[in-house]
Amino acid sequence: MxxxxxxxxxxxxxxxxxxxxxxxxxxxxxxxxxxxxxxxxxxxxxxxxxxxxxxxxxxxxxxxxxxxxxxxxxxxxxxxxxxxxxxxxxxxxxxxxxxxxxxxxxxxxxxxxxxxxxxxxxxxxxxxxxxRFLPPITQARAWIAEGRIGEVRLVKADFGFRVGWEPEGRLLNPDLGGGALLDAGVYPISFASMIFGEQPQHVWSTANIGQTGVDEQFSVLLSYSEGRSASLNGAIRLNLSNEAVIYGTEGYIRLPLFLAGKEAYLHVNGQDEPEKFTDDRTCIGYAFEAEEAGRCILEGRTESRTIQLDESLEIMKLMDTIRGQWGLRYKSEINR
Structure with a gap:
């Protein structure tokens, strides 16, 4: 310790x-x-x-x-x-x-x-x-916990960007662990895990494997207990909306640019105007995870309650399953 x-x-x-x-x-x-x-x-x-x-x-x-x-x-x-x-x-x-x-x-x-x-x-x-620690996402979780959108039924989240054609660069090079899933897709996948608090029962996915042998874009559909689902997309050669929406029985929450955005919108059924949350942070956003890690250490904790190791491990297993559906493996992970 x-x-x-x-x-x-x-x-x-x-x-x-x-x-x-x-x-x-x-x-x-x-x-x-x-x-x-x-x-x-x-x-x-x-x-x-x-x-x-x-x-x-x-x-x-x-x-x-x-x-x-x-x-x-x-x-x-x-x-x-x-x-x-x-x-x-x-x-x-x-x-x-x-x-x-x-x-x-x-x-x-x-x-x-x-x-x-x-x-x-x-x-x-x-x-x-x-x-996980950005104020708009923290606010979205609070709205859900308060029951503001009822029972969450569907999550949609995308993260994608168009990188320049650099076959030897990190994002397109399989020897450097390139590809959309590990670099971009982990965000929407982790987001769905956070919202539902469990891992999916069924997984369907498709990917475009590019010239260098890495996944340049992918789509995943996840089904959870009680008929809940998540639709997730990621890309490194395609600009996406980079938005997340959480749909519940009583409304929905929209997170524009959910990776680094400073706003969250709560749309409640029957209300004409959404409730808006605005984050006035001056930092990029990494400071919040750093502070959380610091708090844990100062309090003598070995894990964060916000993202526990068992959840990270389940998310990694899910990504293994998804890549397995594409037949995509990296040299750096063989026998490791």
Missing amino acids: TKVVGRDKVNWGIMGTGWIASQFARDLEHAGNAVKAAVGSRTAESAEKFAAEYGFARAYGSYDEMLQDPEVDIIYVATPHPLHKENVLACLEAGKAVLCEKPFTMNARQLEQLVEKARERKLFLMEGMWT
Whole structure:
């Protein structure tokens, strides 16, 4: 267990210096319980540049050096998908708490090993599903809990964008875990899991496998108990509406740009105008998951109640099932 007794802040380390690492580092300014302690990269030059730009106290030219820093409490793993398992495992073996960028791992088998290790070592571990903590989504969950839209029957959620044609780039390269499902589709799939609070009974899906061998777009239909369902879409070569709608027997909730939007609309049957929620945050939104991870550690908890490890594992199993329907496997996950 990471020792933070008597403290009100946690010391963060970041593993990796790419785009997502920079987004998270920038947002740590807005996390009230976070201290920018260290950054680790594969080269000293990259780490030093990152630390200077984002205000981290120490820079390390290797991940192992950062893991040996006794002042680092928790590490945000921001490396490419295929490296998540070995990187998170190294952090846990070094006694560090971990927030891992999505997707947690390449498959459920890998994640099972990480969950087992975290529980064995009594260390905090959480999937970096930052959307769970955004104020509009938190508000939507509150409206549902209050019964404002009655019984939820249907969820529709899309996330897709058109990336440029770069076959060797991360999104289109199978060796880097590219494809729409792992990169974009995990968001609507996790969203449906959050809303229904259970995993589907039946799964139907289709995908367009592109020239490089990764899924460029997909559609999934999920059926749950009592006739409830979810219709989900993802893409990396197609711009989608990127909207989520939750339909209930007494109304519906609409989340424009649900990944990063600042608004939520409650439409109640019989009311002419929707109730609008507006989030006035100045951060991107990663600060909220960082604060949650910090709270858990400061309170001595090893999991977040908002996204527990068992749920993350079920979501990964579902994505394994979906990819299995397409016959899509990655070299990096074979025998791992």
